[in-house]
Amino acid sequence: MNYINVTRAGAVTTITLNRPSVMNVINPAMHFELQAAIDAFASDSDQHICVLTGSGDRAFCAGSDLKSIADFKGYPQNGYAGLIERFDLAKPIIAAVNGLALGGGFEIVLACDIVIAADTASFGLPEPLVGAVALGGGLHRLARQIGLKRAMGMILTSRRVTAEEGFRCGIVNEVVPAGELAATTARWCEAISKASPVSIRASKETVMFGLNEPDLPSAMRAQKNYPAFAAWLGSEDRKEGPRAFVEKRAPVWKGP
Template sequence: MPEFCTAERDGRLLIVTMNRPDVMNSLHPPANHELAQVFDDFAADPDLWVAIITGAGDRAFSAGNDLKFQAGGGKMSVPDSGFAGLTSRHNLVKPVIAAVNGVAMGGGFEIALATDIIVASENAVFALPEPLVGLAALAGGLHRLPRQIPLKQAMGMILTGRRVSAKEGKELGFVNEVVPQGQALDAAKRWAGEILKCSPLSIRASKESVMGGLDIANLHDAIKAPFASVSTLLKSEDLIEGPKAFAEKRAPNWKGR
């Protein structure tokens, strides 16, 4: 069993909790490697279709890299899939939701930016403060943030390390929904429930097409680009089940194949 995180199955949903509340869920190498294994298992499990990542307690989602561990001489290492096993996991076609229940600083913000949907409690705070301690947001923050909000707004955050509230995060566009304190996980489950009503193969084809298409400057080329998840969808039983269920006025029975 993991020591620094938990992974709870709820039907087709996996709820992953970073579990180091005494250090505001900051992550050191053992925690990063545990989370990488959890998301490896999630990616490979055909019975799991959506994941939520959150932090233990009500103070922090994640304060990022465990600087005290590093300052104490601990050797820093990150798995190939990146910080929390997510920030360099570029081939995950299943959706991941961040339930940000407090501070999301540095690597913690980078984890949230690596997900597909961010739900934040009113007490959530976001920042990339690495330059203030002689570092840089190299786990994707410097590249994801300017792709998710206007460039000047992203540079304003990146070059100052300033803190942004959940409300401002929604106004800037990187937060999908702000909810009262203590309700981030429930709201994330609601979003997951809406996703789970859809064909999982349609969701994966959609995510892969969006993310892969962002790498292609020409719109025509992006539309015509071959994506593996699209090919899987077009050959699936679910492609037949969806229209059939609609015609029969019933809920579809998605099989994910």
């Protein structure tokens, strides 16, 4: 990998965008490096949580590298950053936002399940200012996540919002001082890791797939057919949890 770093600690994979001198903007090669890194995480049964972050203290990712646009030959299989069109990943993804998250960088954040932001972070979709349109899912995800009027306000004015405003409107789960970002992200990972990985995946997938159903009764009827939910129904973890509770001991998760 030339433009990203991938590290693993226990069951957590951390992928770091590593172009700090240019605010971690994404060039064509990075899309394919990110695709490969997330593919590896998705297929590794020992890895349960992925953290996406940026190198340095200025930016998570300031979007696409406009200087390399002439070299652009198209996105990898799962779209922008190998993530934007990855709709079948049931494992949780956390964005640890260490600075600016603009354009495609903000679209990556919106595609994550949990967002922890440094108090120096900010978010926006400034594409119209350079005659572009945010086609990496940002327009759709932002409206779904914060409501139509708030989203239109940000999109049509290209306005950048602070981490605190992001928290108030629901983009961000927690805002912390920049120096506490890594420790706070680790705390979230630890909290998730206490639960059965099978249950976590079933829970995420049921929420995300259920949002595509026409109504609540339809979602509840359909959930038994979702792959991760079906895997949980037949898992040993489903039996181990209640058994450990009765025996007053910590559960030993078998995993997928």
